[in-house]
Structure formats: C-alpha cells, structure tokens
Amino acid sequence: MASEEKKPHIPVLLNPLLRACAPISGRWLDGTFGAGGYTKGLIAEGADLVYGVDRDPLAHEMAASWINEPPYKGKIELVLGTFGEMDQYASDLDGVVLDLGVSSMQLDQAERGFSFMKEGPLDMRMSQDGMSAADFVNTADEAEIADVLYHYGEERQSRKIARAIVKDRVEKEPFTTTLQLASLIERLLPRKKPGHSHPATRTFQAIRIAVNDEFGQLIEGLEAAERALKPGxxxxxxxxxxxxxxVVKRFFQARASTGGGGSRYAPEQEVKTPGFEQLSKAIGPDEDELDRNPRARSARLRVGRRTDAPFEAVDREAMGLPKPVLRRD
Known part of the structure; x- marks a missing residue:
C-alpha cells in the first residue's frame, strides 16, 4: 500500500470538465493549482500555457520536481497568490478552472491540521500564515464561534459546541491539536451511523472556511475571472x-441574465448584455469516478462562456453568501 505522501491526488470531475470545455487551446489559468492535476489535464488536451495559482507554498515546492520536465516544460507559469486576484496575474485568458475547498494533498498531511481523522496541529491555513484554527477557537468568544459553525458549516448544534469549546479551553487547556477538538465534538454529538459523516465534519469545514476567508475569495475569484477572460x-x-x-450557480444566473422584463407592478429594469453564457446545468460524478475517487461524491461542476460584455460586479447579497461572521481585523 502506498504511503500517504505517495498516494496519487486525483483531480475531481477532470474528464467531464475537459469535455465541457473542449476544444482546449491557448492560455488558461488554474486558480487552485494544488498537485497540478487540472493543469496536467489542460496541457494534455491542448493548452499552450497554464498559469498555476496557489496560495499554499507547499504546492509550489512539490511542483518544482516536474514542471520543467516534458511535456510540461515551458507550459506552466506558477504564481504564489490567491485566485481572487487572478486578473492581476493574467488577462485575455482562454479559460479559468477553479477547484474549491481543501485539496486531498492538504488533507493527507496531518501536520497541516485540516483533517479530524489525523493527529496534527490545529492549523488549517492554506497560505501557512495569518490566523490559525487554534488561534480562532482559543480567542473568539462563544457567540462568534457559534455563528461561524452555523453559517459556514450549517452545524445545527453550533451553540452547544461553541459553549463546550469555551468551557474546555478555560477549565482544561487551550486547543492545540486536531484530535483534541474532534474528540470534544464526538463527546457532544451522537455517534455517527454507518454511512453518515463524522460528527466533526461540519465544525472543521466551518473553521477552515473562516480561517481562509473562502467565501470572500470565491466571489472575488468569480468576478476576477470575468475580468481576466477574453470573449469566448x-x-x-x-x-x-x-x-x-x-454561490456559483447564482453568479452564473446573475451574469447570464439580460435584466429587463418588468410588469405593471414594477418598472422596467435596464436591459443589459449578459457577461456569461451558461453552457450546462450542474454536472456530478458518474459511477466510475465514484469508484475511483469517493471524494467526488458531493462535487458539482458548472461551466460558463464569457461574452464580449463589459465587466459588471454582482450584487453580493443576492449571491447566497453566508453571513460574514468572522472579524478579520
């Protein structure tokens, strides 16, 4: 059996993505480079150059061993940064790919603190700087912790968990490891039934999203992609x-709309040129992919094509963004 470090990192929905975007050519940007799976696929299908953007320094270190070898030499330009700023790195792009959330590469490394199944420091920082998960659970007040768990993780027991976190960090010791926090949640919530997710799943997801400002990055990334893409x-x-x-669904709906309409009850809205053409409804994994990669179970792919309309910022309140509950000052 391969060690965790040598396990292949399988890009989710890669083949459906390549089919939906075919034919692939020109200059692309992989906004969540990770282990390079999507970038490799894009180059194999005809991309001339891929900008590989990732805020995780480890992704850049790992890529050094292969990006200068055939068939990738000269076809990948790495950028240390966030995809929310992609239009500062490239313009007139033929395509942009975003694979949201935490990567399997990060989950597999216990020392990164993303997994509730492995003992490691309670970290969860994709960029490896700034506020860590431990900083958050040890300093935020009970109401703020509860709000993060509820709004970012949809955790129904958010107040119960937040109360216990604050109690334990005061009466016992501060939280420093992943299993320390996971064990607390297992103690509070009913034991999972076969096929159900681990009791700590929603809490870890919520804290990770908050620490990395993932929803803020998502809407900024969607808007930056609109600015960076050329027509078509x-x-x-x-x-x-x-x-x-x-959020992704509502973004495409908003930017594919022409406005207008109106009725006898509401005035006519200004007719606008759509910024995107939606190419398909959400695409999920087939049985073959699920057999190869169980991580793909909840994955959804959405694809849109840029028009020649000027960029237009979306109404963020209409995007379905969870309430911004974490103070980042």
Whole structure:
C-alpha cells in the first residue's frame, strides 16, 4: 500500500470538465493549482500555457520536481497568490478552472491540521500564515464561534459546541491539536451511523472556511475571472458542498441574465448584455469516478462562456453568501 505522501491526488470531475470545455487551446489559468492535476489535464488536451495559482507554498515546492520536465516544460507559469486576484496575474485568458475547498494533498498531511481523522496541529491555513484554527477557537468568544459553525458549516448544534469549546479551553487547556477538538465534538454529538459523516465534519469545514476567508475569495475569484477572460473564454468551477455551489450557480444566473422584463407592478429594469453564457446545468460524478475517487461524491461542476460584455460586479447579497461572521481585523 502506498504511503500517504505517495498516494496519487486525483483531480475531481477532470474528464467531464475537459469535455465541457473542449476544444482546449491557448492560455488558461488554474486558480487552485494544488498537485497540478487540472493543469496536467489542460496541457494534455491542448493548452499552450497554464498559469498555476496557489496560495499554499507547499504546492509550489512539490511542483518544482516536474514542471520543467516534458511535456510540461515551458507550459506552466506558477504564481504564489490567491485566485481572487487572478486578473492581476493574467488577462485575455482562454479559460479559468477553479477547484474549491481543501485539496486531498492538504488533507493527507496531518501536520497541516485540516483533517479530524489525523493527529496534527490545529492549523488549517492554506497560505501557512495569518490566523490559525487554534488561534480562532482559543480567542473568539462563544457567540462568534457559534455563528461561524452555523453559517459556514450549517452545524445545527453550533451553540452547544461553541459553549463546550469555551468551557474546555478555560477549565482544561487551550486547543492545540486536531484530535483534541474532534474528540470534544464526538463527546457532544451522537455517534455517527454507518454511512453518515463524522460528527466533526461540519465544525472543521466551518473553521477552515473562516480561517481562509473562502467565501470572500470565491466571489472575488468569480468576478476576477470575468475580468481576466477574453470573449469566448470559459470558466469552469468545481465545488464540494451546497453553500459553494449555491454561490456559483447564482453568479452564473446573475451574469447570464439580460435584466429587463418588468410588469405593471414594477418598472422596467435596464436591459443589459449578459457577461456569461451558461453552457450546462450542474454536472456530478458518474459511477466510475465514484469508484475511483469517493471524494467526488458531493462535487458539482458548472461551466460558463464569457461574452464580449463589459465587466459588471454582482450584487453580493443576492449571491447566497453566508453571513460574514468572522472579524478579520
């Protein structure tokens, strides 16, 4: 059996993405480079150059061993940064790919603190700087913790968990490890039944999203992609839970709308040129992919094609963004 470090990192919905965006050529941007799976697929299908953007320094370190070897030499330009700023790195792109959330590469490394199944420091920082998960659970007040768990993780027991976190960090010791926090949640919530997710799943998801400002990055990334794509360029987004998919869905709906309409009860709205053409409804994994990669179970792919309309910022309140509950000052 391969060690965790040598396990292949399988890009989710890669083949459906490549089919939806075919034919692939020109300059693309992989906004969540990770282990390079989507970038490799894009180059294999005809991309001339891929900008690989990732805020995780480890992704850049790992890529050094292969990006200068055939068939990738000269076809990948790595950028240390966030996809919310992609239009500062490239313009007139033929396509953009975003694979949202935490990567399997990060989950597999216990020392990164993303997994509730492995003992490691309670970290969860994708960029490896700034506020960590431990900083958050040890300093935020009970109401703020509860709000993060509820709004970012849809955790129904958010107040119960937040109360216990504050109690334990005061009466016992501060939280420093992943299993320390996971054990607390297992103690509070009913034991999972076969086929159900681990009791700590929603809490870890919520804290990770908050620490990395993932929803803020998502809407900034969608808007930056619109600015960076040339007319006819394609935006493909893979999301892994309903909150992310809702934001992506509403973004494409908003930017594919012409406005107008109106009725006797409401005045006519200004007719506008859509910024995107939706190419398909949400695409999920087939049985073959689920057999190869169970992580793909909740994944959804949405694809849109850029028109020649000027960029237009979306109404963020209409995007379905969870309430911004974490103070980042």
């Amino acid at each position: 360029g394609q935006l493909a987004v893979v999301s892994f839970h309903s909150l992310e998919d809702r």
